[in-house]
Amino acid sequence: MRDLRHQATMSRKLLAERADMDVSHLARIESGQGNPTLYVMIQLATALDIEPERFVRGLTANDLPDDIKPYSEADFRRELRRRQGPGDRG
Numbered sequence: 721m722r723d724l725r726h727q728a729t730m731s732r733k734l735l736a737e738r739a740d741m742d743v744s745h746l747a748r749i750e751s752g753q754g755n756p757t758l759y760v761m762i763q764l765a766t767a768l769d770i771e772p773e774r775f776v777r778g779l780t781a782n783d784l785p786d787d788i789k790p791y792s793e794a795d796f797r798r799e800l801r802r803r804q805g806p807g808d809r810g
Contacts, residue, residue, distance in 0.1 A: 722750040728768050738767035
């Protein structure tokens, strides 16, 4: 977020004003402390004149913090089979 703001040669205060949000909220997002909602991401993208998808393009589950590990359907089924053991599949 900070890099995009710098590319737009915009101060944090100006971006917060254009995005209709509190500058302290933007500061938390830029520092990685905040967790913006989809609506906030759309507000920021609009203020930066970019597509909202730019914030998430290329991200995968590997980019999540270590304490957050979602399961795909394949992961879930694999774990279920592992827990059942070889003789419990019926």
